[in-house]
Amino acid sequence: MLGMGLRVGIYGGSGYAGSELVRLLSGHPEVGGMEVASRGFAGRDITEVYPHLAVEETFVEPGQVDASGLDVAFVAYPHMESAGVVRDLLEAGTGLVVDLSADFRLVDVALYNEWYGEHPVPELLKEAHYGLPEVFGAAEGRLVANPGCYPTAAVLALAPVVKRLKVSSVAINALSGVSGAGAKPSPKTHFVSANENVSPYGLADGSPRHRHTPEIEAVLGRVGEVPEITFVPHLLPISRGELETIYVQLEDPGELPEVEDVLGWYEEDYEGWAFVEARAEAPQISHVANTNRARLSAAVDRRAGKLLLFAAVDNLLKGASGAAVQNMNLALGYPEDAGLEHLK
Amino acid sequence: MLGMGLRVGIYGGSGYAGSELVRLLSGHPEVGGMEVASRGFAGRDITEVYPHLAVEETFVEPGQVDASGLDVAFVAYPHMESAGVVRDLLEAGTGLVVDLSADFRLVDVALYNEWYGEHPVPELLKEAHYGLPEVFGAAEGRLVANPGCYPTAAVLALAPVVKRLKVSSVAINALSGVSGAGAKPSPKTHFVSANENVSPYGLADGSPRHRHTPEIEAVLGRVGEVPEITFVPHLLPISRGELETIYVQLEDPGELPEVEDVLGWYEEDYEGWAFVEARAEAPQISHVANTNRARLSAAVDRRAGKLLLFAAVDNLLKGASGAAVQNMNLALGYPEDAGLEHLK
Amino acid sequence: MLGMGLRVGIYGGSGYAGSELVRLLSGHPEVGGMEVASRGFAGRDITEVYPHLAVEETFVEPGQVDASGLDVAFVAYPHMESAGVVRDLLEAGTGLVVDLSADFRLVDVALYNEWYGEHPVPELLKEAHYGLPEVFGAAEGRLVANPGCYPTAAVLALAPVVKRLKVSSVAINALSGVSGAGAKPSPKTHFVSANENVSPYGLADGSPRHRHTPEIEAVLGRVGEVPEITFVPHLLPISRGELETIYVQLEDPGELPEVEDVLGWYEEDYEGWAFVEARAEAPQISHVANTNRARLSAAVDRRAGKLLLFAAVDNLLKGASGAAVQNMNLALGYPEDAGLEHLK
């Protein structure tokens, strides 16, 4: 694919997020050329490796891509590996880098070091824009930290609440399809293990310890005051999609709002954004799968004094690659839904 | 099937609970004869209607069964319909009635009336034994109220905790396979609706309002003090099995126990019972599906001050028909696992 | 949705084919206004009934649509019901009618009467164009008979073969997702029945007797000579997609071609068409699901003297609504992939 338009590079093009990027960018009206790097599949036609992708490109070695000529690079490597590649791209002159790893999501280097290990390029942390545009707007710099899939749903549901109410307790029960566990075969992702099953995970030594917990807390902390959050993800026998059911308690139980209030806050805060919508009916994963949507809802348990929030996204689209393209669009001044119109 | 042994009747034999009873009782060593009543399928061979059941019996009209000659009757009718049938059976002289509906689970008639409608036979309420033997022992009378599937998991997980600690908040996030929604075809249970989907349900006018909520609260209230409970069930794309992830807060956060403590309470309280087991590893639905097991676990989120409990059962076995057979065994003095040995 | 562009009507908008049409046409660049008729849901917002469809239209009564003002009407009613509606639309002056039922697929009225019942509007049969454009080109008249899902796959795979070789035996083993059985809830489409299961169907009194059999035979008969075909469909636990494995024997076993020959015939016959592609690797349902593609392949069993053909389509897209839009595009002179670009 050559011609006018943006020249984009995808690093880590053979994982799930990477192959979704290939699919989305190959149909993007502003993209003129695409280079897809994969260490494992370099030299092979993409459509041979992924027959569901009807594109003409061939996987190349990361080193073969001329980074200085790229308008945009998407990096879909594991955390700790990504940071160095991002630095190299920025130094080589790539116009915009959208990093889909966790490496630039936490501003506080100590927090990163505690949950991930020592950050390879801490000096870049403060330059990254957290790419949840409906809360933090379009990126102005050259580096976008694409949010985690679970934080995307959690922050969209919780930000309007913590902005307005003093929250004393938050428990997030999260459910994810198996693509959330990555493309690498393992006993856990074997069809026979995951099928007809649900398994809680992210527990270590009897405590919930998933790395999206500090991300959710830190990002929400920029919007309002939040307590430590309990976050328990579960693996579901579906391919894609996430649903979070969030149990919230308030410092002052007398402040428990009406459902309509919460839906109104969502409408107010997300007005004008194409992909986030609140409805009275609780969202289901099938309402958002294969789209770039986030769907929100709320319920109030007045008997038990709790506010319930519901959020659903497709973990590979609004939770990863769809958001990444949306972030690119916004950073470069295109409509946020360019190339994503059919995913609204 | 004729001969020595118990003569049992199954009313409502063509639903999921009923057909599981047929399967279990047809292999039960103490059962000598089985009559299976179904209003919709009377006159047809069971194995023709349900080819996965390799039994020789034919469905009969409920009126064709001689209730006075039954040693045991299992009633698997909808609530409000069941109560009258149960009364008639007891009056006709059936030795033991195990009711799988909700009609005799709540002792408090006002509570029943609030959540279900006016109870048809309130005078029988106080004669029913709540059939969760690991907490309330074997039935002594002639009527067993078989617990709801969700309450089975919830009460097994929570009873040892509320017995020992002052609990201030409980949120139960429950996940169930589609058989929990019954055998009647509906848009919600259509394969294409349920597949690749998860949907929260049990919400009415923006509030959680599932009928198992008062059952859980009332039953736990016999063991300790409990606050109003938030209970949110979700429909999962699996055929059978339930997982509950329970978020507990204590009145005195300083009392937050160690995981080992909780596992120790489970071991202590459920010692000697064949089907309930606690493990350090969180249970998965595949660990209990197609068995009569309940598997429990616990985790502690010391950061956020919460105790987490996990419970998994097969909704059709330990959550319904397996428990019903176990209750029959105990009421009649057989080993609790008679006919259920292969489901341990 | 109003404005410039085509005014289209969808009759039977609440079934699976109908709701896919809503999704596709709401994003079609040439469509300016859309009316969606549904007898069951008239008056309700489409997105309320089908939350996965983010459109603004409301279902209307069929009688409320001004047929004379429609540029195109899509009819997705059951066979026997569709024919009369089609006639009325044509008489009222609708520019183009694409009928997704079986009513105009068989040219021979006697054959229709034998397999479906007495045809309500036999005089229109000869005016219909069989809408498999890759074999029969664009429609020239005002009525398109959209092919059956199974015949689409079968004819695309077989036409190039029967055109070139004398075939003596054809057995089509077809596998379909549950959406192929329609949106109406039934015991067969209940999640618990279909999940973890595969069931052969289309058998009557011990003989294969699916109505797509005469359609396949008659349509192939326009291309070459074909024997009576054995066609056995099976229901699969997936939502969408079809795979046919076709066992072919030749009158002269010595003529058994090479795989490359067959792939070459496909390439030759389907050159220039956007949605049909042959590959050396056998197609899988995941290669075509959620696309308008048909993927073909071939194998040769020289030991046993058989030619094997493989064909996969998404039954709701290339097998129904995607093809319907493609047929509209071609009949009206638009590019065949207008509004379907992201489904290639």
Place this chain on the structure above:
Amino acid sequence: MLGMGLRVGIYGGSGYAGSELVRLLSGHPEVGGMEVASRGFAGRDITEVYPHLAVEETFVEPGQVDASGLDVAFVAYPHMESAGVVRDLLEAGTGLVVDLSADFRLVDVALYNEWYGEHPVPELLKEAHYGLPEVFGAAEGRLVANPGCYPTAAVLALAPVVKRLKVSSVAINALSGVSGAGAKPSPKTHFVSANENVSPYGLADGSPRHRHTPEIEAVLGRVGEVPEITFVPHLLPISRGELETIYVQLEDPGELPEVEDVLGWYEEDYEGWAFVEARAEAPQISHVANTNRARLSAAVDRRAGKLLLFAAVDNLLKGASGAAVQNMNLALGYPEDAGLEHLK
């Protein structure tokens, strides 16, 4: 588990067939002690590795088992690896060896060498009994070759036909759950690859070439005359179960039988055997999953001159471990359903 009764060893206890053997033998009334060897998990409690198995044994190293003291050994190793272990067990004095690999299923060493590689212990081939008891009776020697899963279904369906009719063409369309592909994680068995998908496999260089083909041909050849068979397996998104739809043509089309004839042959040939049953209704996978049953049916396509046979088994039970226990029972003089009563 110690005490009176048989002392059995399981080699390869951590695969799917092995773990099913653990489950079945731990509940077998004649088994007094069980040793389970696993090279990967030696030293770990079985129930820790496989929480769905509630047994007390610990995996041991193969070398730790005293083969001379074993009454029965089950070997569930890959082909080519199994043969040597079988020889060693027989030489060490193990009473009976049931081999679940392909190593002793083909009597003709040249055929084995062609399809698998050079046989490591060809001299044992003629001592093995092919363990499909409903066709070949109980084993008399010390070595049972447990049949392949696909051949079990195919031979049960075809043997009574080829015994009575001259068959000119056989095409077997086989569908299998993912457990048939083994427990080893791979891209093909990843949940996201297999889910919502069906894939033909067993093709090499454009020809069907699955190793069960010569097994089916050779075994049927002992019963009647058979042509070369076309066998095309497909991977299905279910955990367990197999369905074969078999397309048969006769040398003399005038001999095409009635469905009732075929069902009668099945009844006659399999009378008295507990696990094989023919019915007028076509079998579905859910009719046999989690049982040791084989269910058969037939249809006749008189238009197209073909006989259709249907066969369904659970690939891990009647297609592997259930049959292995049945073979042990028969070889040692126990009822064929000892320990398998609940799987009838």
